[in-house]
Amino acid sequence: MRGLDNVTVLALAIADSDGPATLRRYRHPLTHSLYDRGPIGERRNPERGTSPIALATLALDRLIARDGLLPPGLVKLDAEGADRLR
Numbered sequence: 001m002r003g004l005d006n007v008t009v010l011a012l013a014i015a016d017s018d019g020p021a022t023l024r025r026y027r028h029p030l031t032h033s034l035y036d037r038g039p040i041g042e043r044r045n046p047e048r049g050t051s052p053i054a055l056a057t058l059a060l061d062r063l064i065a066r067d068g069l070l071p072p073g074l075v076k077l078d079a080e081g082a083d084r085l086r
Contacts, residue, residue, distance in 0.1 A: 015057035023051045 013021060013034060021034050025048045034057070064071055 010063075011056075012063075013057045014060050014063065016059060018058050018062055019056065021057045025049050025051060 015021065015034060023032055023034060025032050026045045027048055028045050031045055058066075060072075060075070063069065
């Protein structure tokens, strides 16, 4: 990958479970999400449809076990406020 021999790109998305995913598309493309936002924020950023995605989702612990990886020392999450909705 662009001269980086210690980077591997995986065609998957890390999620809370394994399986197929649906991408929710919103008016503002930078806010597309796998998470169903429901009615919150729909007036300013309405959903424009959904698309099944070619990427599978995989739980992080399953990825670590599957590929024999070391657990990460740090995980950066972009939860977009979803943590406050549950």
